[in-house]
Amino acid sequence: MVRDLRIAVDIGGTFTDVVLEEGGKRLTRKLLTTPQRPEEAVLDGVRLILADAGRGFGDVAVFVHGTTLATNAVIERRGARTALLATEGFRDVLDIANESRYDQYDLTIEKPKPLVPRALRFTVPERMDVHGHVRLALDEKAVRVAARRLEAEGAESVAVAFMHAYANPAHERRTRDILKEELPGLCVTLSSEVCPEVREYERTSTAVANAYVQPLMDSYLERMQAALAAEKFAGTIYLVTSGGGLTAIATARRYPVRLVESGPAGGAIFAAQVAARAGEARALSYDMGGTTAKICLIDDYKPHTARLFEVDRAQRFLKGSGLPVRIPVIEMVEIGAGGGSIARLDALKRVTVGPESAGAEPGPACYGRGGMHPAVTDANVVLGTIDPHDFAGGSIKLDLGAAKGALERDVAEGLGLSTEMAAYAVYEMVSENMASAARVHAVERGAVVNQYNLIAFGGGAPLHAARVAEKIGVKRVIVPPNAGVGSAVGFLAAPVSYELVRSRYMRLDAFDADAASELLKEMSAEATALVAPGARGMATFERRMAFMRYVGQGHEIVVELPPRPLQASDAQALREAYERDYAVLFERHIPNAAIEILSWSVQVSTEAKLPERQGAAPAVPQPVPVGKRPVFDGRSGRTTEVPVYRREALPPGSAFPGPAIVAEDETSTYISASFAAHIDASGCIVMDRKDA
């Protein structure tokens, strides 16, 4: 028995994807998620895939696991009965939030409902100031009184979030000790551990989210571990974090809030791997599913990261309408633009698409399950890029007439357009929405979008990628194989890692190299300890960063620090690095302005395994299409016959010009007339601009 198998599982809202790697070979399985006991689908899937491979649980060396359980618990408000212990006078930080409305003109908005109702929010006298000095000692008796009330209220989990606790966590720590004495079974989250950063609302919100999902995740992970052990699994279990790293179960159980959004993070890692294999140093990952599209920038095969994420945004994906969670995340923009997104005319007769989605039930009109409104998929069926007789491998027969009828009613009539033109308008608008999101996202990161190449996956992206690429001036689009289980494939490539961020104020003109070095050393030790159970002796690497800004500004820029003790002379190099990045982002830097460091970050990780860059595939004879389909082009107003290829019949090295359609069971790829396509050595469809 050789323990050489690596298995990854991604539990999504609808599907649980399983991927098994055996040497260079890869098997995949897709099962329906079992929401009540998610581990059931996981174990079923693993059993099936092991049977496919003719192997057993005992042969598995690594089991990597990503899940949206934590996110869903927040969205569906299914977490623990959670309480909050705050500084006296600050009971309502969660409700007061940022005192604003996320929609300026809408008088009917509702604010996001806090995870902890007011009746479960308690306060105790204590106060730190901005420098971490004690202004009011912790009233320990009040903590004990609060413990009694937590008990009476039946709280299962509590977040402790005191003012300026990031600057000095002593009161929070002492409070935990007392609570543990009083209520040994209670889960306790400290804001100074989960999110040691300035701004009380985001820090409290993050601590509360952690407390809210902790009991649930804890028991799930425990059951999972036990079930695997019962199957004689003896390998290592990892969980995927929102930052795209792997973490051991022990760490995940302490900070389960870090597990939100691990699925999409897997998708970005998958895209980074595809980029590495293809040698695309600048890639834009573009993942379009049924309800949303996600876009992520990847530089040098590393996805961009951010520190703030909003869970459970109100329907319209509006910024500020969700619950903020300040944790390291792979940075993505998500917009309501998927295959099921509904198109309609607004009050100004403008074609709008999404964010409302037809979902799986009733689905787009062409599914023939009662959907009356036109979805993006309907537009594709009418344009001809989707074959109604060959959708999902022929398992679902689509109703062209229903698609036409819906477009006719909701779009064409109001604008006096033909049905085909209405379909084209929907196609153009959804492509524009994605192009616009990509453009804005790139700009926010100081990137120039047309210097990137697109990596398209998920059911809908291959149909729209060519048009999105045309709009943003991208010259190459790559559609990898296994696109339907991309996240799970990505998990297998993620390094074991942990990132800590801490606020500690320092001006560059009063740079205290010793204090900074001391802080970074401490953080390094803590991150290393959190990585150790997962790294299991593997070599680790460290990245250190400073979040800097001009004194008085609000937005920070990340500057990389050398992974060694700092010296006084480093201040000058930091200033230069900062000003260089600032000018790139904002056109001009500000002469003579002082610079300050707000926060510091240390990331410890094992080496990320990047695939070797592949060679060119030897040319093969030009492939023969399996047929032709009429596709409508709105710009010329003409329908043209477009050759159709089956993906599995295209060996590496095949080359053919657009327009063309490549059909496969999971999706179809549309290659527009401005692109030529070939299949690379790893089976990706690569489209290149003809005029590039």
Place this chain on the structure above:
Amino acid sequence: MSQSNSVGLIDLQIMWNRLIAVVEEQAQTLMRTAFSPIVRECGDLSAGVFDLEGRMLAQAVTGTPGHVNSMAESVKHFLRYFPVETMKAGDAYITNDPWMGTGHLNDFVITTPCFRNGKLVALFSCTSHLMDIGGIGFGPDATDVFMEGLYIPMLKLFDQGQVNETLMAMIRANTRLPVDTEGDVYSLAGCNDVGARRLVEMMDEFGIESLDQLGDHIIARSREAVLAEIAKLPKGTWHNEMMIDGYDEPLTLKATLTISDSGIHVDYSGTSPASGRGINVPHAYTTAYTVFGLGCVVATHIPNNAGSLEPLTVSAPADTILNAPKPNAVASRHIIGQMLPDVTFGCLRQVVPDRVPAEGTSCLWNINVRGHVKGGEGGNYGFGMAITSNGGTGARADKDGLSATAYPSGVRGTPVEIAETQTPLIFWRKEFRPDSGGAGRTRGGLGQIMEIESGIAEPFDLLAAFDRIDYPPRGRDGGKDGEAGFVGLKSGQTLKGKGFQLIPPGDRLVVMTPGGAGIGKPGERDRVQVANDLADGLISQETAEQVYEFKPPKAAE
């Protein structure tokens, strides 16, 4: 419709969306690069793109209404001083004239011409609130505008890329916060450059030489859409009157609203005369907030631009407080300006009662503080900050009001931990103020209680600019008034709602923001909601029983 026209229509729609994305990016850039905490933390700014006639084509969603709609007028003034034929690439123009900008000296407006292939194609404009512009400071005590700080007429900030050093030196010399103020000027100019670059890219992509056709399309479509909404309303004239605290005597705000086929007009005849202090409102700012209030009720989802604004018009007799000419003092013009949606709502309530909320706090309850620290640290003289905070909004017909939330202003509250980073103050309390939401079938939003102390052995200045202390938001249809605001010292003394006052070290400033008013009889409120409010401590036992006529269910435990 011919095929090419169809494509043309689709492209126009796509470019319209793009234009909105461009100005949003302009606004986000401004927010990320701003120094002034009220801009970077709270979003007190606005950004937009204009055609060569000064018509606003798109505005950023990020920003605040008072800025947006007055900036829309401001660009026309710029065009009078700097005619298009004199504009050069690399130019940028500036003013803080309250009557040609956004209503007080603290707001700098910068307008930048956008050139493509050497040809002027559009104007980008933006404005933000700078924390200190010298003079008496950001409070209502001045008796004329000259006391309120540095007055910058229409000037060139950049001349073909060269910064106007003389002007910059003047600005630096006339503010207590020279470092922040200079930084903010650069940040304003920079965000216009970002917008201009994106616009040129869009025009390249779509191969258009001017914005004429797109501009006409946007303006015509938006105007039609607003007129179509107005057509659904009954025609006629309605009146409303509201009393507010004023500086040293109560003021009457009186509105006459007329709905006709051509639009909605609001006239403020009968409103009190201009005040001797800095709470006067220039006409553009009066228009800005009136039109914003109308838009919220009548045209919620129609983008803001010259077309959608056109059918909504406002007049106020000269020398009333809502059309106060130069040299009246105007620094705190937002207190009264922000009341205008409520004044207009009082008329609209008689037309479409279900779409209109009860009166709310309306004006921002910004805690404007100033103080001295040792030796001009960091190049600034002491500290100055507007700590934005809010009371409750009025109840909606089918929902409670929002607690501690800005309306109509679009700014965000200042995080306490950020306020304490920027100033040597300590907040001892910032939480909901129970029983402050006006009782009703739907309840008004709650105000909040704040207690603030100097963290050093020095006093600090309060530049009070609060209202609704003597005249709280009024309930309707049997709903109760919101709780009035309060300003005082912890030691017991009541402070004035307006004007400069000193908070001694060791004592605490206590600020209680008003609650929004309620709608309908409290006895008709859903009993579950009353029980929840009671359990959450949002209302007291006494209020539950006496005002809501709540009889607690017999204890089963």
